[in-house]
Amino acid sequence: MKFGEYLRGIEKGESVLIEHTSLSNHPLLFHTIGETYGWEKILVVDIIDSLLPVLGWLNAAGLQVPMSIARIKAGGISNWGRVVLELNPHKDPGIFLTIFTKKLKEYYSENPGTVTVILNPERVIPIQGGDRRLILSLANLASAFLGNPNRKTFYFVNREIADRSYLALLEETFTRVLVVENDGKTRIAKSPR
Numbered sequence: 001m002k003f004g005e006y007l008r009g010i011e012k013g014e015s016v017l018i019e020h021t022s023l024s025n026h027p028l029l030f031h032t033i034g035e036t037y038g039w040e041k042i043l044v045v046d047i048i049d050s051l052l053p054v055l056g057w058l059n060a061a062g063l064q065v066p067m068s069i070a071r072i073k074a075g076g077i078s079n080w081g082r083v084v085l086e087l088n089p090h091k092d093p094g095i096f097l098t099i100f101t102k103k104l105k106e107y108y109s110e111n112p113g114t115v116t117v118i119l120n121p122e123r124v125i126p127i128q129g130g131d132r133r134l135i136l137s138l139a140n141l142a143s144a145f146l147g148n149p150n151r152k153t154f155y156f157v158n159r160e161i162a163d164r165s166y167l168a169l170l171e172e173t174f175t176r177v178l179v180v181e182n183d184g185k186t187r188i189a190k191s192p193r
Helices: 003-008 024-037 051-060 093-110 120-126 133-144 164-172
Strands: 015-020 042-047 071-075 084-085 116-117 150-159 176-180 186-190
Touching: 003 024, 003 133, 015 024, 024 042, 024 051, 024 116, 024 176, 042 120, 071 093, 084 093, 084 120, 093 116, 093 133, 120 133, 120 150, 120 164, 133 164, 150 164
Parallel strands: 015 150, 015 176, 042 071, 042 116, 071 084, 116 150
Antiparallel strands: 176 186
């Protein structure tokens, strides 16, 4: 089955975890998500410029991403895309998560049908000293939006650098888990069907 076909079966309110490595071709999945659902519906949550290597890889592959997509900028220096919120993940994690959650709720209510792509949320954990409470808070935040009919969400997490307990909490919570292998294959590890 082609990935685009698989995407059509994902229901509103679902959250999908996409586990990748540094060598996998996960940028192709990002591109397919945008092409399948329409770039105008995409909201990228860009953790510390995680989007830049994805865009660079896609550009080298001859694939383009429109500059107009909505982006929540959580750290980093890039001004790529249409920045709808800018946050500093290096400061107090409670304030960071509160502002982030509030903005997401507003965005979803104003833009039903949003497809959120969160790139490398695991990068926030080490900059906060690996705080176990933060790991639980990040995982709880992920589960808080499950079932919201105004959105679908895809989390791209590098399993080579992610804290194992964080990854396990996401795997347990999400409706679907996909594993992108280095050989280009994507395996369905968890799915409601």
